[in-house]
Amino acid sequence: MRFFEIVLLVFNILLMGWILFFKNKTQRSFLIGSGISVILMLLHGIIEGMRWAMIPAYVLSVVALLLFVVRLRSKSRQAGEQPARKRSIVKLVLLTLLTVIYSAVAVALPILLPVFTFDKPTGSYKIGTVTYDWKDDSRDEVLTPDPNDKRELMVQIWYPADAKAKGKTAAYHSDANAFAEGYSKMFNFPKLLFSSIGYVKTHAIENAEIANAEPSYPVLLFSHGLTGNKMQNTFQVEQLVSHGYIVVGIDHTYSSTTSVFPDGRVAPLIMQDIKSITDLDNANEQWVEDAKFVLDEVEKLAANDPDQRFTGRMDMNHVGMFGHSYGGATSTQVLMADSRIKVAINMDGVLYGQRLIPEEGLGKPFMMMSADSSVENINSTTEGSPIDMKKEVLPRFANITKGGNYWMILNKTTHISFTDFVSFSPLFQLMQGRNIGEAYSLINDYSQDFFDHYLKNQPFRLLEQNIGEHPDFTILHD
Known part of the structure; x- marks a missing residue:
């Protein structure tokens, strides 16, 4: 895998985990996270060139940006009843499973279909x-x-x-x-x-x-x-x-x-x-x-x-x-x-x-x-x-x-x-x-x-x- 592909994938997997599992996310933190993801995607596209095997990584960059926009426009939520504990556990399991599947697919595709490199020749010419x-x-x-x-x-x-x-x-x-x-x-x-x-x-x-x-x-x-x-x-x-x-x-x-x-x-x-x-x-x-x-x-x-x-x-x-x-x-x-x-x-x-x-x-x-x-x-x-x-x-x-x-x-x-x-x-x-x-x-x-x-x-x-x-x-x- 190429340098910016690795950086984008690692960052987006961490960003996904943060979005799904961490509470009390501010608009500022959403902006920073989604902004970095989009910038990394653009750098990768300009310097290395985009390819279809990286689509799962690109999707998350776009989703993170969309979530920021939605959060920016949404009204403040009022306090309500807390969901049942059983429902929270099911939700946590589903989110964890989603994260694992996404990470596996996002990482597997560019690894199985790499942009490989040739070793540097050892001769003097x-x-x-x-x-x-x-x-x-x-x-x-x-x-x-x-x-x-x-x-x-x-x-x-x-x-x-x-x-x-x-x-x-x-x-x-x-x-x-x-x-x-x-x-x-x-x-x-x-x-x-x-x-x-x-x-x-x-x-x-x-x-x-x-x-x-x-x-x-x-x-x-x-x-x-x-x-x-x-x-x-x-x-x-x-x-x-x-x-x-x-x-x-x-x-x-x-x-x-x-x-x-x-x-x-x-x-x-x-x-x-x-x-x-x-x-x-x-x-x-x-x-x-x-x-x-x-x-x-x-x-x-x-x-x-x-x-x-x-x-x-x-x-x-x-x-x-x-x-x-x-x-x-x-x-x-x-x-x-x-x-x-x-x-x-x-x-x-x-x-x-x-x-x-x-x-x-x-x-x-x-x-x-x-x-x-x-x-x-x-x-x-x-x-x-x-x-x-x-x-x-x-x-x-x-x-x-x-x-x-x-x-x-x-x-x-x-x-x-x-x-x-x-x-x-x-x-x-x-x-x-x-x-x-x-x-x-x-x-x-x-x-x-x-x-x-x-x-x-x-x-x-x-x-x-x-x-x-x-x-x-x-x-x-x-």
Whole structure:
């Protein structure tokens, strides 16, 4: 919860108790109490922005003001008969119950639907960001009925910014309404529950000057999960950028939560009819081609950026890729398909795609990160599912660590532990077996250690030192 939300809620709960249970309230005290409540509500609205989850708190601010007006206009009451004691006790119980219910609802709504924040990145760099709309005229868009449509992608680049960089901080989502609609379809929950994402901010500064501390920076492509989006791993992207990486996030149009183009067009999520593992393998090839196309465009920026931001500043000899879920599978596929990608991390992605890991291994540095619950699912036979995980998927994992690669399994985690989605509500966090902050730290520390070693030629700090079983994770390595 945000600062003024907390202050307003606490004050209004105390104000409600005072109104209901304290006698001998003067007009002056009513004026002060209702006035403070309204002022706090206005400050909250102006500074933080109002949202529907705070409606119970707003209602009490208005009720307190109305009670003051009514009290001001009412005539002095004459002394009368005192109510029966039994009636007073019933009234007290009802008032107490009303206070408890109001307080519970008023506090629960903004807590369950928070305006969450991202931890401050630990690196020495600030973060800059810029967004591009790139169209691949060589490829038809196969997910729309219009035969003239070409594949068009929204791409966001995060990069190290100077320590003195200042400017507008980027919102988590460019169009809160469109993404709330997308999340509603993605999670199958009412759209209203996702309206608070419009208030979530990042640490990235729009169009900031790139840092001059290093002549160039390694480049990492990021591919989201099926129905996810390029911002879904902001907790990880910002951390990597603060330590000297340029991260290029791809929205895989019509397979992402939503894509919002600069001219206002919205490409919604289109759920494809998947009937077999072959369907998933074939569909993934479009994502592989997306990554190759984006890498082509990044090379153009590195050679001659019209804005002169990235010209000569992207180290195209040290390029890696990482992704979550279906995007993790894409990272593995691109590592095998494109010589420009030197290293890759697959975060809890089933190994879908047209290329299988060879018996001798990938021949390039690779790291698999998995939730223990996902590994358990892969090792089981699912009744009624179009894909038999144990029979069709498990064999694909046999060669992950061949050739000296790594497989890290995080204990007490789930598929969404690798994304920001866990932060959307404490209800999602309750599904995890551990504190999500601890999981984020492990993901960030070990992914950075992996990339630092292979793209920056730094010695391992963690991976090689922690091979084997540990309370929080297991690292397998041939």
